[in-house]
Amino acid sequence: MRHLIALCCCLFGLLSFSVQAAESSQQDPFLTELAGAKFKDMVPILDQLAEIQGEAILPLFHTLLGGDLYYIKADKSLVGQFDEQGATVYKDVFNQTLVPNLSKRDVKKIRVNNTLRGYLRNAIAQIQLTAKSPKVRESAVRELLSKLDADTVALIESLYAKETNNKVKEAMGLALSMHTASSTELTLPNRLVAIERLSSSLEGDARNLLTTLTKDENPAIVKAATSALEKIAQRANRFAFIDQLFFGLSLGSVLLLASIGLAITFGVMGVINMAHGEMIMLGAYTTYVVQLMMPNYIDYSIWVAIPAAFLVSGLMGILIERLVIRHLHGRPLETLLATFGISLILQQLVRSIFSPLNRQVSTPSWMSGSWEINPVLSLTLNRLYILAFALLVFFALVIVLRKTSLGLNVRAVSQNRNMAKAMGVKTHWVDAMTFGLGSGIAGIAGVALSQLTNVGPNLGQAYIIDSFMVVVFGGVGNLLGTLVAAFSLGIATKFLEPTTGAVLAAIIVLVFIILFIQKRPKGLFPQKGRAAE
């Protein structure tokens, strides 16, 4: 019968979303009993509630534990007190619906004392530890790590044998080891084994415990704890290194995306395009516009944005090539100036249309969050995806240049324009297509960058010098060199940063490249040829 009532309650709770919150809580007689109950009467009531409702009662317990549970004097129904932008509001604790028109005078606090608090903590732990979802169980154990007492340890011990999920079991084992290691009444060998076991954990609480144990009276414990801490520090260092490496790779992937289009226009065609950064910016703004047009499908918008950005930037590139660059063939310095002018125009155009303020592009839900490998190492998902995306784009481009007829034509024209022309290659068409391809890829880079930084009119400018450095460093006309250069510069910058600070790291890398170019003017992987200069 009781289960039936509980079921009804749950069902009703689900259905009555719009119904007055007070009404729904009134359905359970135990809830109203809480109002005005004496301390000694509360425990049995709470016991009953926990048994009937299981996980569903957790919000109430948490509110009660925080001392924010009130009841309305008129009908004895329960409400939680919340602080919302400085104002005190009352909400139903279960479904968070606002209970309107309540002032402080209408409600009375349900008081808790220390015994009750202890009881609540335990009850919450028990409910969570026996929850259905392993994730809830694991996080419950991890939360308990910092406040272990005899009761919780006993509870965990009883659950440990029955636990089927490996991760939860591991966490529980850790909790038990921590307890054993810290309890002085246990025998020394037991404690030492427990300390030894703790050395394989990276959890912050375990480390804190070990640090306190290094001040223990027993020298054997001190020694074991110190060596365990050293072991942990070594492992943590290794993971910190991996973390840094990841950030370096991430920066490298950004540089690669930004410079890969340039590697085609500058590297293969030999055209200096100072407006390359603006092609990236156009791609980023395309992402923004696509999201504006499909606000309800942000998760999918990126699949529309990538081809759209490719088209927008690619077409703009072809336009620029046809209108300006074509006429400046063989005059690199003039090309540089003209394309710089174009970049100014594009920046101002975007500023006039979208305002000079930065625009926020939202991240699709599947790209946000992070992949937590262990307590000291977690990799942000969007950086991970962008790293994979950069490599994907790179290899797609290599395939286009190596395996398609366009790629064949591009290589032919870049190696010997006149000969290619004589063989019937339409060099004008190839120029336009190559430039469009390079610009389009810059647009795709813009889509990726919009996930990492703010989208503003100056977005492109921030990357233009860096991308030129990457291309020059890697060796002009060499895509593989661009890949190596982008990642080595990214990693070098990130490894310099902790010691020198971000700005100085950027300066050091720039100066290094300047000096490197003096030594090897043709970059890391120079193209072989017989030209005198």
Place this chain on the structure above:
Amino acid sequence: MTRLTEWFSAGRSSGKHTLPFVVILLVVSLLASGANLLLPEDSALYVSTYTITLLGKYLCYAMLALAVDIIWGYCGILSLGHGAFFALGGYAMGMYLMRQIGDRGVYGDPLLPDFMVFLDWKELPWFWLGMDNFGFAMLMAVVVPGLLAFVFGWLAFRSRVTGVYLSIMTQALTYALLLAFFRNEMGFGGNNGLTDFKEILGFDLQADSTRVSLFMITAFLLAVLFVVSQRILSSRFGKVVLAIRDAEARSRFIGYRTDRYKVWLFVYSAVIAGIAGALYVPQVGIINPGEFSPINSIEMVIWVAVGGRGTLIGAVIGAILVNYAKTRFTAILPDAWLFALGAMFVLVTLYLPKGLMGLYAQMMAKRRPRILEESAVKESATKESEV
């Protein structure tokens, strides 16, 4: 008198502009100064102090354009980092002016400038020592840019970095300096730069007479540098420089150490930029890291391109015209300025490769066929360099 004219217009045909230019420049600046100091404010011919300062600024830009033109127009080295030399000269002057403030700063520290007190520094960094001496500071204003240009040029030209590579590296150079000067720890005032100057050599910087004097000094120095540059470029040294521009490999094979010529020309150009910067700072009253930004350096190039590269007078005219346009545009249509500047870049490179001076020469040529032949010869020379 004839000897004087000869001296001015020695060698090259474009030298014929030198004397008229110097005379016009000095006469106009004298008239403007007189109109400011001697005429009453309600007179129709009165020139406001604001205008004087503006003109002084233009003349500093003209000097800077001169520096860019010497290296780009005459030697084919497109430097996108001349803003760095300009700013370094400016910072040297700024440091001197900062020291002149003395204990009149907000914090009233007799030795340390305000921003150092703010950063809780206890003593002057070593590179600020001696900057309270005007002569030493001015020496630094030319030595520091010159030294930087020497080191950079020596490294770059010796390993035969040319063309676009060099341009991008000069841009990276000024970008690196921009980042460095933004840092507070550098000891140059960080983001805010150096400002709040009070006086120079004991003269109040806000006074009309000081402003006019600074303007006159700028005009005079511009004239001197113009003539000296003209002489240098029409000397034997200048001839080699032109040869390097038109056919570097050929000059090298003939036996000239082209890298040395390029380094010294680069240093000379950087020194001029440094002087321009030192004159610029007391007139505008501030120097901050923004002067290092790559876009500033590129703007200088467009001044020269508009005026006509390869003619010193073109550089000066271009700088004054473009900056006048900028002042007008930013006052009337602030948003349109970047459009106009961008369009200028594109149109000048596409349709006016020789700038306004080239246009002028073309118009003259229509009247006098003889000059046409000359310019045709020049054209073939430039074409060769482009191959």
